Amino acid sequence: MNNIDNISKYGVFGLSYDKSESSLILLSIPFELTTTFREGTLYAPHKIKDASSQIDLMNNLDSYAWQKGIYWDNSNEYFFLNISKSYRPSAKKIIDFLENNQLLNDELKNEQYIINNVCEKASNEISKLVFQILQNDKIPGVIGGEHSITYGVIDAIQNVYDDFCILQIDAHHDLRNTYLGFTYSHASVMYNILNKYDNVNKIVQIGVRDYCEAEKNLVAESDNIVTFYNFDINVQLFNGKSFHDIAKQIVDLLTDNIYISFDIDGLQPYLCPETGTPVPGGLSYEQIEYLFYLISKTNKKVIGFDLCEVSGLSEWDAIVGSRIMYLLSILALR
Numbered sequence: 001m002n003n004i005d006n007i008s009k010y011g012v013f014g015l016s017y018d019k020s021e022s023s024l025i026l027l028s029i030p031f032e033l034t035t036t037f038r039e040g041t042l043y044a045p046h047k048i049k050d051a052s053s054q055i056d057l058m059n060n061l062d063s064y065a066w067q068k069g070i071y072w073d074n075s076n077e078y079f080f081l082n083i084s085k086s087y088r089p090s091a092k093k094i095i096d097f098l099e100n101n102q103l104l105n106d107e108l109k110n111e112q113y114i115i116n117n118v119c120e121k122a123s124n125e126i127s128k129l130v131f132q133i134l135q136n137d138k139i140p141g142v143i144g145g146e147h148s149i150t151y152g153v154i155d156a157i158q159n160v161y162d163d164f165c166i167l168q169i170d171a172h173h174d175l176r177n178t179y180l181g182f183t184y185s186h187a188s189v190m191y192n193i194l195n196k197y198d199n200v201n202k203i204v205q206i207g208v209r210d211y212c213e214a215e216k217n218l219v220a221e222s223d224n225i226v227t228f229y230n231f232d233i234n235v236q237l238f239n240g241k242s243f244h245d246i247a248k249q250i251v252d253l254l255t256d257n258i259y260i261s262f263d264i265d266g267l268q269p270y271l272c273p274e275t276g277t278p279v280p281g282g283l284s285y286e287q288i289e290y291l292f293y294l295i296s297k298t299n300k301k302v303i304g305f306d307l308c309e310v311s312g313l314s315e316w317d318a319i320v321g322s323r324i325m326y327l328l329s330i331l332a333l334r
């Protein structure tokens, strides 16, 4: 393959593969409706793609995996931008009301009902788009948007794969049974997945450091969720254990087919200062790179991934997001 032909400043990572010759399809999903603290992830896909052209292709995981072709598919952006912009003011009004502990009146209850339907519609659309990618024997990488988008992705994945695990990098469990009355909230995404899809054999969460009692109890009682709390990782590190040993424990728990759900707030806040719900602490870029490096040395397959909650309002957040997107891409393509 003459790789010089595939270098272009216009494509994602400066590549110019077309859709049919690409093994990995990066699907742009600018969707934001239920974010509760700070908004801005709606603009992330565009910003991340722009920043990706600055990335040099040599990499510690695999310097040539990109030659299998990576394509940026933004052909459905308008649908998600449109519903996000149309319904966000109403969602925001409801969130503000509830956070001030006021009960919703009938009118607001009705608006919330409508928003839950819109979220369901968005999930169905995401599922349809991801399913098409899988049907063409390509790998889906979904770029959000808020974390609720993972629900639609998993809906498609479980139609194709009988048995897979989810590796979730996140400051939060996302295991709330609805959040502020939103069934498809970013804070409930893993709860919804766990309850609906039997094909998910395990959820391995790392970096979690902000959670409620119900979530903690759910993890303790569940056979399907293993959480590496940020504090527990640090207790081991501070007592002399190597990060290699910890990362090895994580990798050993993963089953043969791995889906990675990457919420950028799992990282240290200096890497994602403008994300929706930043939390002090978190994983370093180097730890993630090393964890992915260990995964790349196994025969385990990354069958798809998403990257969520990156702020589209900050250039630095988008730069880090694009680097994470590259690591995820080559890990899936290797």
Ligand SMILES: [Mn+2]
Pocket (backbone or CB within 6 Å): 147, 170, 171, 172, 174, 186, 263
């Ligand atoms: Mn999350």
